[in-house]
Amino acid sequence: MxxxxxxxxxxxxxxxxxxxxxxxxxxxxxxxxxxxxxxxxxxxxxxxxxxxxxxxxxxxxxxxxxxxxxxxxxxxxxxxxxxxxxxxxxxxxxxxxxxxxxxxxxxxxxxxxxxxxxxxxxxxxxxxxxxxxxxxxxxxxxxxxxxxxxxxxxxxxxxxxxxxxxxxxxxxxxxxxxxxxxxxxxxxxxxxxxxxxxxxxxxxxxxxxxxxxxxxxxxxxxxxxxxxxxxxxxxxxxxxxxxxxxxxxxxxxxxxxxxxxxxxxxxxxxxxxxxxxxxxxxxxxxxxxxxxxxxxxxxxLKTVRPFIFKTIVLSEEDLGSKQVNENEKVQEFLKSKINEAISEAEKLRSGDPKQPTLPLVRLSVFYEREEQDFNRVRFGQNFNGLVANPNDILIMKKEKKIRERKEQINNEDNHISGVAAEAVDVESLLRTYFESLPPERNLQVLSVRAVTDAVREFTLKHDDDVFRRVFEAHKRRCVAALLESTAEKVDEVEERLRICKQELDAADDDQLRTLIDTTAALKVNNTPTMKRAVVVLSSDDEAKVEEAMARGRGRGARGARGRGRGRGRSRARADPDPPPPEPAPERRTTPRRSAAQKSATWLQSLATTRRRRESSDIEDSD
Known part of the structure; x- marks a missing residue:
């Protein structure tokens, strides 16, 4: 007392x-x-x-x-x-x-x-x-x-x-x-x-x-x-x-x-x-x-579930001579270590009747050769009813010297896993991952900081809509930057997108939020900003925007448009044998319009691909 x-x-x-x-x-x-x-x-x-x-x-x-x-x-x-x-x-x-x-x-x-x-x-x-x-x-x-x-x-x-x-x-x-x-x-x-x-x-x-x-x-x-x-x-x-x-x-x-x-x-x-x-x-x-x-x-506290954590380096253990059944030998050795941990957890029991009985056990195992690795989930089933976490009782990592040796032979995958294994949280893991990627595989449009912030919001706050908001905001930001620039060729467009990404990555938290939020008004609606955007798009993109605006106004509004170009195209899609439309003045496809059209298609494809990725593709590290 x-x-x-x-x-x-x-x-x-x-x-x-x-x-x-x-x-x-x-x-x-x-x-x-x-x-x-x-x-x-x-x-x-x-x-x-x-x-x-x-x-x-x-x-x-x-x-x-x-x-x-x-x-x-x-x-x-x-x-x-x-x-x-x-x-x-x-x-x-x-x-x-x-x-x-x-x-x-x-x-x-x-x-x-x-x-x-x-x-x-x-x-x-x-x-x-x-x-x-x-x-x-x-x-x-x-x-x-x-x-x-x-x-x-x-x-x-x-x-x-x-x-x-x-x-x-x-x-x-x-x-x-x-x-x-x-x-x-x-x-x-x-x-x-x-x-x-x-x-x-x-x-x-x-x-x-x-x-x-x-x-x-x-x-x-x-x-x-x-x-x-x-x-x-x-x-x-x-x-x-x-x-x-x-x-x-x-x-x-x-x-x-x-x-x-x-x-x-x-x-x-x-x-x-x-x-x-x-x-x-x-x-x-x-x-x-x-x-x-x-x-x-x-x-x-006497009601806390007992937890035993151990680190094991297989190269420092006496496992006997290398044989064909090395995998089984490693598993038997680790089973004995887990049984020892369970016995050790029994000594941590306080005697409080409310204390949970099954202990938590985690072995962090460093192994040398691929032959020593195995299915952890299947291995954990041997301890059902003995520990509280049979599905994640093991975490297997390659020893550092193995990672360094494979880095010397330019094994990119092992380099990434090596540096990411030392990340302390999901944000650090993602940041380390993107820094480890070669330039040709790194993000070209999205801000790494904004992506890591979105993952943080998703994991901590379970905000299922955060990825869509971030990707849409980036897309609007990039489109706005292209429309404001004088880029006409493809390489000029790519350079402008690269500069836009650098601005987002270099901004602090408040500036990043401001840069993204300032493009929130650039949605498909009747705002003056969108009307200016329609002028610089190619004719196909212009027709799509006009059709979207017409659908938003309803059937009556579509009929009131008269005999414009948008009405002719809508009738051509609905009627299998439409009358020939009135000839419209042909618009010259300039390099700037062509580049803008390709960029819009590319950004839309990128956003669609990102939305399809599930959160299970990103693994947290211990």
């Missing part, structure tokens, strides 16, 4: 905060074995808040695994919060700041229509950030129902202003700062441009300053993470969400004036990827604050 420090601290002046992050409710909720893992862990976190009589529960983002959680997921979440957080226990923490500035509504434990015993304060993460019309987050729904106090939301991406939630218990004053997830590259640029403001109370020295944020902490490339040194030094403690490996240590600190803050990384409460960092023991933490002093105590 975690208690007050036996020194001079009094309970009336000590603020107790239970800290957790990356709950990921709903992760694999349709899986028959692992579907309840996230809810079981969340229930334990809430029960610990009751057990240790916490004044507040602070969540560091990603409460939900999807931006649009299923009704079943939302139901279970609501049920758990009502079960553990509502009640008649008095709240001894007084809120001093403007509640409508902090939460956009009255804090739930001061709402006369609610009885709250354990208030939850939460920012959003990258998995549950606002989406759709009016940018509504799942946390907005929990907030309006009075179950969660949602803070740290920010929608102006030209600058960021963080206003603290000012709270007091006895003589202890807490300034709680929250910054929900923003794209790391954008936030990193705002920090570099000094456009992130963190307001501080007038009597700043009297407050304990606590910041919670949800960003990349590990270095994932230039400007793709937030450096700790960009955060203000007046902070006392930072709760860092998003990173799933738990880094919690017991601390008893009294920060001096010249010292910088400490960082607390709670990690996730459920394993959402079978990586080595997820195999670390899962914790939440109890933070006790008394004036400027604090005690941080990690609390191990």
């Amino acid at each position: 975690v208690g007050i420090d036996p020194g001079s601290w009094s309970a009336d002046d000590t603020m107790r905060i239970l800290i957790a992050s990356d709950i990921h409710l709903g992760y694999l909720e349709n899986d028959a074995v692992r579907g309840e893992d996230s809810f079981i862990a969340f229930e334990e976190v809430l029960s610990l808040a009751v057990q240790y009589d916490a004044d507040l529960i602070l969540l560091g983002g990603d409460l939900f695994d999807h931006a649009k959680p299923s009704p079943a997921c939302m139901f279970k979440c609501t049920q758990l919060i009502r079960k553990y957080c509502l009640g008649d226990k008095p709240i001894s923490v007084e809120l001093l700041s403007d509640q409508f500035v902090n939460f956009s509504r009255v804090v739930n434990y001061e709402d006369p229509n609610l009885n709250v015993s354990y208030p939850i304060l939460s920012i959003h993460g990258n998995h549950d950030d606002p989406v759709g019309q009016s940018s509504i987050s799942s946390l907005d729904i929990l907030s309006i129902t009075g179950l969660v106090n949602y803070f740290g939301k920010w929608s102006d991406y030209t600058h960021v202003r963080i206003t603290p939630v000012l709270m007091q218990k006895g003589s202890t004053k807490l300034a709680l700062y929250g910054l929900s997830h923003l794209k790391d590259q954008r936030l990193s640029r705002l920090f570099a441009e000094k456009k992130v403001e963190i307001e501080r109370p007038d009597d700043g020295n009297d407050w304990f300053n606590l910041l919670t944020l949800h960003q990349n902490r590990a270095d994932r490339g230039p400007s793709n993470y937030i450096r700790e040194d960009v955060l203000p030094s007046f902070l006392d403690l930072v709760v860092w969400g998003h990173e799933h490996d738990c880094q919690l240590y017991e601390m008893k600190e009294n920060k001096t004036e010249n010292e910088r803050f400490f960082v607390v990384q709670p990690g996730s409460t459920v394993a959402t990827s079978l990586a080595s960092g997820e195999a670390l023991p899962k914790h939440c933490a109890l933070l006790q604050i008394h004036n400027s002093d604090y005690i941080l105590t990690p609390i191990p």
Whole structure:
């Protein structure tokens, strides 16, 4: 049992905060074995808040695994919060700041229509950030129902202003700062441009300053993470969400004036990827604050499914002499390693009746020769009923020296797989893949950055329409660039498209969005922009546009057009024996019209091909 420090601290002046992050409710909720893992862990976190009589529960983002959680997921979440957080226990923490500035509504434990015993304060993460019309987050729904106090939301991406939630218990004053997830590259640029403001109370020295944020902490490339040194030094403690490996240590600190803050990384409460960092023991933490002093105590979670991760290099193992049945010999060796991992997982059982019984096991196997590779899914069926993840129990990779040797003989495929194997996320994987392609196979029109952003939106937010929007926006952008140029020959058109792509790749996030969105009006309609576009197209393209416009106006409008060229063509298609049309002045096919016609056909074909690609063609890396 975690208690007050036996020194001079009094309970009336000590603020107790239970800290957790990356709950990921709903992760694999349709899986028959692992579907309840996230809810079981969340229930334990809430029960610990009751057990240790916490004044507040602070969540560091990603409460939900999807931006649009299923009704079943939302139901279970609501049920758990009502079960553990509502009640008649008095709240001894007084809120001093403007509640409508902090939460956009009255804090739930001061709402006369609610009885709250354990208030939850939460920012959003990258998995549950606002989406759709009016940018509504799942946390907005929990907030309006009075179950969660949602803070740290920010929608102006030209600058960021963080206003603290000012709270007091006895003589202890807490300034709680929250910054929900923003794209790391954008936030990193705002920090570099000094456009992130963190307001501080007038009597700043009297407050304990606590910041919670949800960003990349590990270095994932230039400007793709937030450096700790960009955060203000007046902070006392930072709760860092998003990173799933738990880094919690017991601390008893009294920060001096010249010292910088400490960082607390709670990690996730459920394993959402079978990586080595997820195999670390899962914790939440109890933070006790008394004036400027604090005690941080990690609390191990006892209902988390056991997870064993091992790395095996076959060249370092004694497998005996090379024989014809080397494949079978490797499989038998790996079976023994998995059985050892299952026995090791038994030792991780806490004895809690709610802890899942089947463990997670992942072997990362590096092999030398093709003869050592085999069907992983078929191999995993040997462990049905013994592990929770039989279908992905193995990940097989070739050893680095094999990749380097094949790179020396210009084996392009192995070069690509080698560099992509080290990618930390899907965006890095795609970026590395396109950088590894030879020039003749690389993207000629589409922006790589826009494609990776679209994949991110699809994987995290399940936005099924994002690819169509991005490809259509690029097509309109390229057509607009061609129409504005003086390109007439094919090579001139290709050069103009290359320049257009370079502009998109070189733009930052805001410029990229602006360059794409400025072409949104270039649709097939009656706008002046489209009328100008019709003039420069070839006669065949012009007829197609006129027919589309005629269909939009209806039969009556088509009849009112008179005896124009478009009407003659429509009649020629409908009547098998049409009368000869009136002779029209012949238009000379200039090189510019011919190039524009070819470009339009090429872009349409490219967009159609991209739309047909399924998301299963893109594999994530561990």
